[in-house]
Every structure is written in C-alpha cells, then in structure tokens.
Amino acid sequence: MRLPWLQPGDPFPDPARAWDERQPAPGLLAAGGALDVDTLRRAYSNGIFPWFSDDQPILWWSTDPRMVLYTGEFRLHRSLRKTLARLLRDPGFEIRFDHDFARVIRACAGSPRNGQSGTWIVPDMVEAYVNLHRAGYAHSVETWIDGELAGGLYCVAIGRAVFGESMFTRVPDASKLALAALVAWCRQAGVALIDCQQNTSHLASLGAREIARADFVQHLARVTPEETPRWQFLPVYWNALLRMPASE
Template structure:
C-alpha cells in the first residue's frame, strides 16, 4: 500500500485512519507545526520517526489506553507510595523531562537500539506545544534532583501520553499514578499509550479498536479541559490511595 504524503500547508488534511498499514503507518511528510500536531492528535494520529528520516504519522490498531479510574497499583507499588519517596510537580521543567526521556536507557538495550525518536526537532515542537498550553509534564524530584517523569499532550478532556523515564525505582510509575489521579479529578477518562506493551499492560492499560478510540478522542477533545500551565492549578499529590 502506498503511503500518503501530506501537503505543504499545516491545514492539509490527513488521510482517513483506516488507510493506515497493518503496523499503523498512515502518512509521511508535512511538518511539526502547532496547527498540524493539534489536527493530528484530534484524529488519533501521532508523529514517530527517527532523526534524519521523513516525518512519519501513525494511527495503530488496536490502540492502548489507560482508564484514569482503573490504574493497576501492585503491592510493591503501594508499598513504595506509602514511603512517599518523591516530591511531585506538574509543568515545572517540561523540557528537562523530554531531554531525560530522549536519553539512552543505560545498559538495558544495545547502543544501536537506543530510542532516537525524541530528537531535537521533536523537542522543539513539543516545547512549543507546552508553551501554548497543550503539552504537559509530571516531575518526580528527590533531593532537588529530577529522577523521573512523564510528558504528553492534553486537548479538551483527552490526554495523550508520549514517554516517561525513571532514574530511581518506581519514579516513572509514581509519576503515572500522579497524572492519572489528577486527570481523574478533572474528568479526563483516558490516557492514550499509543501501542501495546507488556509493561503498560501490567499497569492496567487496555486495548481499544481504533474506530472506538478515534470516536472517543473526537468527543473528548471537543470538551472544555484544563489549558495553560498546570504548575499552579494541580492539587498537591496525595500518596494515600
């Protein structure tokens, strides 16, 4: 199947998501402008490509999501939460979270397999989304050092998770718990996880058929949500269940 190439204009339409390949690849080209990124997310489409490659746009089927009221917290994670190991913030250092997510996962995979999709072009684009009030981060701090976090995109009452990192045991999981609890308080029912992973499945993520996912995304993105910087409007994280 031939892949569609997007037009030059940031408003040029994406092809219907059911035209994606079996791996979820939908289109190539275009740019990472604010307008195009927001149009993509509202249709259940996201960019994912290596540095120096063309921009690639994806809409996999099925789609993995968390329900914010159904996060699975294991016994070991409950124990970690009771110890209150980190200071949790929102939107305090978005770019640092992205940079940490972009760093190689030390000693876990061969160097040639290190993630390269969070490169300078992506960091610049999502920092612009953050400055416009659409992209957000959760930070875990220990002794004033950033040790874990997660970032993603919020439109209306839908949150699209992008990546997370952990320098200390359970830091990324606790960042996810903090995010899910805050979103639940605000009436956000879903966190998009993009593609299936066993790790996310153990945390309670589930898969949705793409048609159902896109339908819910379009509905949720049309609702009023929490825009702007989340640093001052989030509630202090309560470690208690």
C-alpha cells in the same frame, strides 16, 4: 498501498486508511508535512501521532488496535503503593506539573526504550513539543525528591483527552510515581483514559488494554472539544488511588 505524502498544512487522511497487518508497517498513515503546533493539535485530535528516526522523514501513525489506560483500571501494585506511602511522609517528595518541561523531554530523549539502540525523540521532535508546551497542549509530570528531578513523563492534552508520550527515571519507581500522579489527576479532572499508543507488557501490567481505533477516534471526537482542566497537582489527589484495592 501507496503511502500519502503530505505538504505542510495538508489535511490528514482518514485514520482508517492506515496500513494494516498486511503492510510492512501496520499503523503507518502518511509521511511528510510539518511539526508545527496546529498540525500536531490536528493530528492528536484525530488519533494520529508522529514517530520517526533521524534518518527518516516525518512519519504519521494511527495504530489499530489502540493501547489505552482507563484511569479507573490503573493497577497500583503493592510495591509501588508502599513506596508512595513512605514518600508521602517525606517532606522532600513532591509531584510538580510543568516545572521544567524542556528538561523532562530531553531526559526522555536520553532514555531509549527497551530493545532500541537510539531514541525516536529526535531534536526536531524536542523542539516541536517544547513549542506545543508553550502553546498549552503538552505537559510534564515530574517526581522531585530532595530538590532533585528523580523521574517523570510528558504528555499531550487537548480538552479532556490525554496522550502519554514518554517517561524517564533516575531513581527506582520515580517514573511510575509520575504516571500514578497523572492517573490521580485524570480521575479528579474527569479524564476517562490515557492514550498509550502501542501495546507493551509494562503498560499491560499497569492495567492498559487495547481498544479498536474507531472507538478511540469516536472518544476523541467527544472529549477534545471540552474545556481543558487546570494542570495542577494537589497531594489530596492521591487519596482516590490509595483507596483502590492493592494489585500484586
């Protein structure tokens, strides 16, 4: 199957046309186009995301099945629960939203994923998502300890849809605490699931699972037109997670 080549502003193909397991890159939908705010917003609203290396054109993906984390199924493992309980007694511990988005995404770019020698968060992607943040569609969740940025993540949010992108850590469990904070915020904001894009054992250990792409796209059609909740974290949001049964 020939891969569609997009010009800036072109509509995306139907995600159902993405390459399947019989093709060399399952989930690959199109190449080309641009990384401006409107294009990224249209892409995410339709279950499409960019992922490419420095030596490649812009590549657009829509994986099937799709890995998602239902916020009611998040596993707060016993060890992380103990860390959280300890830090909640520490006045130096704080979760901040959007305090320094650019710093977070650059830290993520400097933290290659397991098994990768480089990063997919190339300079063009950093610039694009900083612009997306300025437009109100990308956010950072940051773990601060004693005035230092210890870890965090960034994500895309449209309406009541949240798309996880990448995380980094400088202190053990700091990125996991940022994810737990995002889940806690989602639960109080009425966000049912967080998109995780692709299956990894780490995500599965936290409760994420695969669903059909068609179901995911239908979910987006329902929730992306809704009003976006306020991106603000309050410590009281932890209560819902701490009331959940502990997971090993």
